[in-house]
Amino acid sequence: MKVLIADDDRDLLELIAFTLSQAGFLAVKAVDGSAALTLFESEGPDLVVLDINMPGASGFKVCETIRAQSAVPIMMLTARNEEEDLVRSLELGADDYLTKPFSPRTLLARIKALLRRAGMENSGPLASGRIKLNVEDHTVQIGAAAAVRLTKLELRLLQMLLVNAGRTVGSDRLLVHIWGHRNSGDRQLLKQLVHRLRQKIEQDPSLPQILQTATGAGYKLVVE
Amino acid sequence: MKVLIADDDRDLLELIAFTLSQAGFLAVKAVDGSAALTLFESEGPDLVVLDINMPGASGFKVCETIRAQSAVPIMMLTARNEEEDLVRSLELGADDYLTKPFSPRTLLARIKALLRRAGMENSGPLASGRIKLNVEDHTVQIGAAAAVRLTKLELRLLQMLLVNAGRTVGSDRLLVHIWGHRNSGDRQLLKQLVHRLRQKIEQDPSLPQILQTATGAGYKLVVE
DNA sequence: CCGGCCTGTAACCGATTTATAACCGGGTCG
DNA sequence: CGACCCGGTTATAAATCGGTTACAGGCCGG
Numbered sequence A, B: 001m002k003v004l005i006a007d008d009d010r011d012l013l014e015l016i017a018f019t020l021s022q023a024g025f026l027a028v029k030a031v032d033g034s035a036a037l038t039l040f041e042s043e044g045p046d047l048v049v050l051d052i053n054m055p056g057a058s059g060f061k062v063c064e065t066i067r068a069q070s071a072v073p074i075m076m077l078t079a080r081n082e083e084e085d086l087v088r089s090l091e092l093g094a095d096d097y098l099t100k101p102f103s104p105r106t107l108l109a110r111i112k113a114l115l116r117r118a119g120m121e122n123s124g125p126l127a128s129g130r131i132k133l134n135v136e137d138h139t140v141q142i143g144a145a146a147a148v149r150l151t152k153l154e155l156r157l158l159q160m161l162l163v164n165a166g167r168t169v170g171s172d173r174l175l176v177h178i179w180g181h182r183n184s185g186d187r188q189l190l191k192q193l194v195h196r197l198r199q200k201i202e203q204d205p206s207l208p209q210i211l212q213t214a215t216g217a218g219y220k221l222v223v224e
Numbered sequence C: 001c002c003g004g005c006c007t008g009t010a011a012c013c014g015a016t017t018t019a020t021a022a023c024c025g026g027g028t029c030g
Numbered sequence D: 001c002g003a004c005c006c007g008g009t010t011a012t013a014a015a016t017c018g019g020t021t022a023c024a025g026g027c028c029g030g
Helices: A010-022 A033-043 A059-067 A083-092 A104-118 A152-163 A171-179 A187-201 B010-022 B033-043 B059-067 B083-091 B104-117 B152-163 B171-179 B187-201
Strands: A002-006 A026-030 A047-051 A074-078 A096-099 A126-128 A131-134 A139-142 A168-170 A211-214 A218-221 B002-006 B026-030 B047-051 B074-078 B096-099 B126-128 B131-134 B139-142 B168-170 B211-214 B218-221
Touching (some): A002 A010, A002 A033, A010 A026, A010 A104, A033 A047, A033 A059, A047 A059, A059 A083, A074 A083, A083 A096, A096 B104, A104 B104, A126 A152, A131 A152, A152 A171, A152 A187, A152 A218, A168 A171, A171 A187, A187 A211, B002 B010, B002 B033, B010 B026, B010 B104, B010 B171, B026 B033, B026 B152, B033 B047, B033 B059, B047 B059, B047 B104, B074 B083, B083 B096, B096 B104, B126 B152, B168 B171, B171 B187, B187 B211
Parallel strands (some): A002 A047, A047 A074, A074 A096, B002 B026, B002 B047, B074 B096
Antiparallel strands (some): A126 A131, A168 A218, A211 A218, B126 B131, B168 B218, B211 B218
16 A cells, blocks of 8 residues: 655654554655655555645645546645645545644554545455455456456446445545546536446346436445 | 534524535534533434533533543634643544634535544434435435435425424525525425425325424424 | 547437426405 | 415426437557
8 A cells, every 4th residue: 555645844754654654554755746746646656645835836736736637535734824725625625634743643543544435445356245346457246247347437436336335325426536526517427437337237237236326316336 | 414513602603504504514503512412412413513612511521521422523613822722622532623713614624524534424314203314315214105215405405304303494494404595585496395395205295294384484394 | 550448528318306487275454 | 355475286497417329539559
């Protein structure tokens, strides 16, 4: 599990990196905003920790840029008097925040919670009922049928639904989880993606048994 | 999603309640500490917002009492120069704090983050008497009957009535909660919506047993 | 360079949902 | 009585939603 950390306070940066690596994470360090963006591209981390006050590009700017292209979980770090930027970050799609000073223990707990919520805690096969999703090689197996290959987006959709198997997941949450914060008017994208996924996993795509619609609310996965 | 708000400043209380209800939350208001505790018991909110300075029982006391029996997320409100108070609050188990004055936008962002963090972003079914409202997938179940699907507006109406089950809710409050502010000529909309909802949930829509009219005042839900 | 898949975008359809208006009947009050 | 106000009902128009088909650009491997 790879975590990108960006903070211009070297001491704090090292402390966080140490804490995380002790907990089994692979820490990637950046000392300013532009470095953070470069490293984000090249390393493809599973989670990002951003300080708001940074030279180069502010954490706020970095958050916005990352969110425009990825749905990776983002945690913001903020001093007590940076309320306004914090709120802007949250509205732009940051997932959580921590106010300085904080204890390493707290940081760790929050990061784990964030990963759990994003359904990224275990990279192994994710199964529920008769649906077995193999995240590694992008395949699903339903019942005794042959495994089907999924695209990146289909995988993310099915992953989110499978984590909440049996319960309805709102369209907004799906949009954020799959694409990050693009313009929210993109119901079209979700419509398409659901349609394409149904073609692959439903016996009769016109009468969905597995990926069902909750009209006006979202979609849900029916296992067994 | 039900939120209990406790503040002895009536104006602020109303402002917060209005902000939250516009955002789709159900606001339950308390003007002092003991009222807050009573309402906490009876309403079972998903989140609590507490002012520290209150007559009756202080925010501390309330926070402590609630925490002794529940893990519900708690957000404290504090005046700017009461740093010690907020430290004490956090030690007592509050999850976050906000210093006055704050903007509604900030409050909303923080509350959303808090709910996300607590993994409570989707509240379980909201039930009272024989009525069980499943907010997630827009359905109600009454008694042993089959679940009925509701539209967005019907859901909001029933939600508001269910929170105030047994009590009459004024037409104005319903209008504001469901549509947000509109020109007041819109009694027609409410009339329609009530009618459609009755068709769905009443055994005999012409003799309403559940969604009853309080002539000249509003509507109320009879749950027994 | 070609042909495949993956993704985003648009357009169309039918169904549902929401807004607007008109009509009905009871009750109130001058 | 008759002019209202109120709530219920019916009817109809407008907007939105979800499913579907079609197509274009990007990307990648042959």
